[in-house]
Amino acid sequence: MSEHEIDRYWKTVVNTIRDGLMIVDERGIIVSVNTALERITGYSRDELIGRNCTRLECDVCEQIRHNDGNQWCSLFSGKTVNARQCVIKRKDGRPVHALKNACLLHDDGGAVIGAVETITDISELIEKENKIAAYERQLRSDDGLCGILGASPPMQQVFELISNAAHSDAPVIILGESGTGKELAARAIHQLGARCDRPFVKVNCAAFTESLLESELFGHVKGAYTGAYRNRAGRFELADGGNIFLDEIGDLPLAIQVKLLRVLEEKIIERVGDNTPIPVDVRIISATNRNLQELIAQGRFREDLFFRINVIPIHLPPLRERTEDIPLLAEAFFHKVGLKNRKPISGISNDAMACLMAYPWPGNVRELKSAFEYAFVTCQETMISPNHLPPNIFHHAPKSAAAGRKGFDREALKRLELIEALEEAEGNQSRAAELLGVTRVTVWNRMRRYGVQYKKTIAADAGEPRPRAAGER
Secondary structure, eight states: HHHHHHHHHHHHHHHSSSSSEEEEEETBBBBEEOHHHHHOOOOOHHHHTSBBGHHHHHHHHHHHHHHHTTTTTTGGTTEEEEEEEEEEOOTTTTEEEHHHHHHHEOTTOOOOEEEEEEEEEHHHHHHHHHHHHHHHHHHHOSETTTEEOOOOOHHHHHHHHHHHHHOOOSSSEEETTSSSSSHHHHHHHHHHHHTTTSOOEEEEESOOHHHHHHHHHHHBBBBTTTTSSSBBHHHHHHHTEEEEEEEGGGGGOOHHHHHHHHHHHHHHEOOOOOOOEOOOOOOOEEEESOHHHHHHHSSSOOOOHHHHHOOOEEEOOOOOGGGHHHHHHHHHHHHHHHHHOOOOOOOOOOOOHHHHHHHHOHHHHHHHHHHHHHHHHHSSSEEEGGGGSSSHHHHHHHHHHHHOOOOOOHHHHHHHHHHHHHTTTTTHHHHHHHHTTSSSHHHHHHHHHTTEEEBBBOOTTTTTOOOEEEEEE
16 A cells, blocks of 8 residues: 555545544644534634634633743643643634643654644533533522422412322312413422322323213223223223322313212222222322312302312412512523523523513413523524513513613522511521521521521611621621
């Protein structure tokens, strides 16, 4: 094999590897790149060769130039670059997290004639690490329960009721407007209860006709009706030992209500087309956004069934009644939607947050999440502004709210609320927890997080003890 053939084959090998490869001379001028480097950086070979390697705006190289003065690369000062994590900038301006390796090139006499550098794109790995870190922060957060977010007193009361209901086998009914998170609450009850390792079966009672719903819930035997070619277990049998979630129970037909009442009273079911009783051990969690008392008055819902399912009622407040949770939810949805869209959007502007706070949210938390899905599609900037929100939200907010709101800081607000509660409770953490609608452990965690210590000092003007933040004079 001739030297020319070896050179040609070597170029083929270089262009097939997944890592970017770049050769520079002793002045840092790029003399050769491979195909992978073009893909990683977005620059073509012609746009790179003959240009200085600073065109990639590597943050590590910029730091070296800043620290070493005129020395453009520490590699030429005798320092090695081995698996060094860095960030370079693509042609379109997007950052690329990379792993860099580099070594010097010498001529036959030992003189340095340049350097070779490999760049491995680790952006996906960094993104996964960030996602894991975000999940860990969410798990450590004291602002939610099993995926339900909320720090407001109404939601803290809901969390306490969910935790207590989880340790009971009594039927639970979750009441609330559409989009308030009724299914999340049902799942939380399942996850926190003794049946967490058993099935959690969901049925939307409004999604089926009466005949199909009866079969879905209780199953059928072969030949029970046209199309019943085999025996089939219903959702109650599938949920045996666990929990069944009957969503939109207000839409349950009266004939099915009678059968459901029997399940609650006798703990048995019968498949459609059969009269053989089948015992089931199922805890029923139901939910509705309708007023069941009105349905009872109209003769559309059985009163005796209502009393059986209404043992532990949990009311989920609409978003407009817990506006202090909007920044917390907005932050969570911003990060969640951002991970899917991978757009370089850094945050939510204060004016956009003011619009979110002023809107009444008839669709509740579900509508808020949809607003961020919309915003990530329309936003082509680094910050989400009011004009990126859905038109009904953008146009609803008064101009004064958008113009006058400055520097909304949820953490600062929570710190201030903590201090005020401790002041009113005269340092009693249990009493402060009651005022905030949280547990005493949460108060202790927030005091530690925000550096708040209660010291009984005598104020010069009032002569009364008050809590003071660490470092406060």
